[in-house]
Amino acid sequence: xxxxxxxxxxxxVRVTLDGHPADLPEGTSVAxxxxxxxxxxxxxxxxxxRKCGPHCLMGVCYECLMEIDGVxxxxxxxxxxxxxxxxxxxxxTGEDA
Amino acid sequence: MNAHHDVIVxxxxxxxxxxxxxxxxxxxxxxxxxxxxxxxxQIYRNIENAPESTLRLMGEDYAKGGRIAARFRAxxxxxxxxxxxxxxDPEGFVCYSRDxxxxxxxxxxxxxxTGAMERPVPIPGWTLPGVMGAGGVNNLAKEAGLVPEGxxxxxxxxxxxxxxxxQLIRKGVNIEAILExxxxxxxxxxxxxxxxxxxxxxxxxxxxTMLRQIKGSSVPHYKxxxxxxxxxxxxxxxxxARNGSEKLSFDADLLLLxxxxxxxxxxFSQAGCRMKWNAIQRYWHPECDQWGRTNHxxxxxxxxxxxxxxxxxxxxxxxxxxxxxxxxxxxxxxxERDVLAAPLRRSLRSDALPRPFVDAMYAPAPGxxxxxxxxxxxxxxxxTVGQVREVVRQGATDLxxxxxxxxxxxxxxxxxxxxxxxxxxxxxxxxxxxxxxGRLSIRPPLKGVSLGEIxxxxxxxxxxxxxxxxxxxxx
Numbered sequence: 001x002x003x004x005x006x007x008x009x010x011x012x013v014r015v016t017l018d019g020h021p022a023d024l025p026e027g028t029s030v031a032x033x034x035x036x037x038x039x040x041x042x043x044x045x046x047x048x049x050r051k052c053g054p055h056c057l058m059g060v061c062y063e064c065l066m067e068i069d070g071v072x073x074x075x076x077x078x079x080x081x082x083x084x085x086x087x088x089x090x091x092x093t094g095e096d097a
Numbered sequence: 098m099n100a101h102h103d104v105i106v107x108x109x110x111x112x113x114x115x116x117x118x119x120x121x122x123x124x125x126x127x128x129x130x131x132x133x134x135x136x137x138x139q140i141y142r143n144i145e146n147a148p149e150s151t152l153r154l155m156g157e158d159y160a161k162g163g164r165i166a167a168r169f170r171a172x173x174x175x176x177x178x179x180x181x182x183x184x185x186d187p188e189g190f191v192c193y194s195r196d197x198x199x200x201x202x203x204x205x206x207x208x209x210x211t212g213a214m215e216r217p218v219p220i221p222g223w224t225l226p227g228v229m230g231a232g233g234v235n236n237l238a239k240e241a242g243l244v245p246e247g248x249x250x251x252x253x254x255x256x257x258x259x260x261x262x263x264q265l266i267r268k269g270v271n272i273e274a275i276l277e278x279x280x281x282x283x284x285x286x287x288x289x290x291x292x293x294x295x296x297x298x299x300x301x302x303x304x305x306t307m308l309r310q311i312k313g314s315s316v317p318h319y320k321x322x323x324x325x326x327x328x329x330x331x332x333x334x335x336x337x338a339r340n341g342s343e344k345l346s347f348d349a350d351l352l353l354l355x356x357x358x359x360x361x362x363x364x365f366s367q368a369g370c371r372m373k374w375n376a377i378q379r380y381w382h383p384e385c386d387q388w389g390r391t392n393h394x395x396x397x398x399x400x401x402x403x404x405x406x407x408x409x410x411x412x413x414x415x416x417x418x419x420x421x422x423x424x425x426x427x428x429x430x431x432x433e434r435d436v437l438a439a440p441l442r443r444s445l446r447s448d449a450l451p452r453p454f455v456d457a458m459y460a461p462a463p464g465x466x467x468x469x470x471x472x473x474x475x476x477x478x479x480x481t482v483g484q485v486r487e488v489v490r491q492g493a494t495d496l497x498x499x500x501x502x503x504x505x506x507x508x509x510x511x512x513x514x515x516x517x518x519x520x521x522x523x524x525x526x527x528x529x530x531x532x533x534x535g536r537l538s539i540r541p542p543l544k545g546v547s548l549g550e551i552x553x554x555x556x557x558x559x560x561x562x563x564x565x566x567x568x569x570x571x572x
């Protein structure tokens with residue numbers, strides 16, 4: 001879905017993604033980092049129950065709202081960091097946002 | 098940190114950086130609140146860390162942001178990144194959230210430089226993962242070096258769609274098709290804007306080069322397509338459209354949509370600024386004087402947030418606002434302000450010459466905005482066009498009535514994504530302009546913050562009156 005321009009390659013950070021350890025590229029937003037490793041789904045819509053992906057990538061649409069370190073945040077506006085706990089709330093009976 | 102400043106600037110794109118630079122260089126106490134992690138806004142996103150390859154690919158139009166950011170960093174203005182402003186008061190009070198804590202600060206003047214966003218145009222299937230804003234994907238390139246891979250379709254209208262196409266072609270991205278919804282035959286009104294545009298051959302040359310690059314590639318380029326739709330189950334699988342009598346269908350991994358750019362106006366609406374409708378571009382923008390001052394003495398609008406005119410104009414407008422505020426604060430006399438403003442106004446005039454032509458060429462023609470009943474209008478609350486039409490048929494005539502009845506515009510994005518199209522749909526249903534159906538009331542908090550965070554906030558002594566969150570709402 002996306003490949004990385006070689007001149008951007010930098011280190012990775014270890015995060016917990018939906019309960020599992022994952023290595024994400026550092027220095028970008030959580031949304032860009034997830035797209036960079038092929039994760040297109042950002043959450044499950046609490047109103048339609050359908051899967052969502054990041055859409056506007058500039059803080060407008062809230063489609064990339066996920067639980068980051070216990071708080072619902074826009075992944076496209078949140079820099080990824082070592083040790084972050086990211087929950088995309090993908091379960092079919094997701095709680096209300 | 099002191100909670101009172103001479104000036105607070107919201108946003109650090111070309112306009113915000115320019116205002117802050119002018120005022121910071123004069124020794125004033127300037128606080129810049131930026132939602133992003135680094136200065137640059139959308140256009141100059143990540144400019145301070147951009148590798149050589151990005152600078153080369155995006156060219157001088159991007160690279161010049163580096164000089165603007167360097168000037169800003171050296172200006173003495175205080176920069177706070179990751180600061181989400183959630184309330185602006187006409188008296189100069191600003192509330193914002195940063196690192197999970199909210200703060201209230203105040204300034205003599207507040208400059209709202211919140212820029213622009215891509216015009217959201219609902220099409221069938223636009224909620225599918227894999228459908229993204231073309232400008233958003235451009236951000237991914239600047240910020241993270243991400244290049245779309247697989248089968249890519251670009252669709253919509255406007256020069257930025259074609260610019261994105263040429264950049265992707267140069268990167269060797271496999272574009273299945275470019276589907277332009279712009280009518281094949283330009284609107285007649287376009288012709289009268291040709292003479293001023295001809296005074297800027299450099300600008301027109303840029304446009305022609307872009308079109309030639311697309312033509313020179315093997316990418317199928319359709320103009321005047323209708324019935325654009327994204328199709329898929331759990332994610333995008335296919336893009337469909339109609340080209341005259343021909344039905345088009347492309348298997349696709351990513352659909353990049355772009356329908357032009359509109360001002361981001363939530364702060365102005367929340368603060369009760371007087372808004373004006375632009376009938377050509379079909380958007381609301383704050384009514385300002387020549388320095389960007391809104392109807393509120395302490396509130397200024399700078400850059401594309403006040404009216405979309407691009408990065409160069411945004412920078413000039415930002416500097417003009419800075420000069421006027423310096424004058425109001427007694428730092429420079431009016432003749433000095435005017436002398437410094439003269440070259441900026443000349444640049445603005447020259448930059449504006451081709452714009453009416455381009456704007457008219459790609460203006461959203463009312464007839465081309467057709468929405469199907471089963472298309473999702475409000476992504477947050479999953480409200481369809483048909484549900485909105487139904488309540489209008491039952492008697493609703495104002496956007497806020499429709500919102501209460503359907504929940505359209507009530508989700509976390511607060512109507513940012515559905516608001517413009519909602520006005521079009523309700524207007525069409527009532528056979529009147531989208532400017533005559535009211536405007537969604539925008540209330541604080543403008544960004545999601547927890548009640549706990551608000552409760553823990555230290556408040557300044559604003560007044561002895563009881564809190565009234567709705568006092569600034571103009572009807």
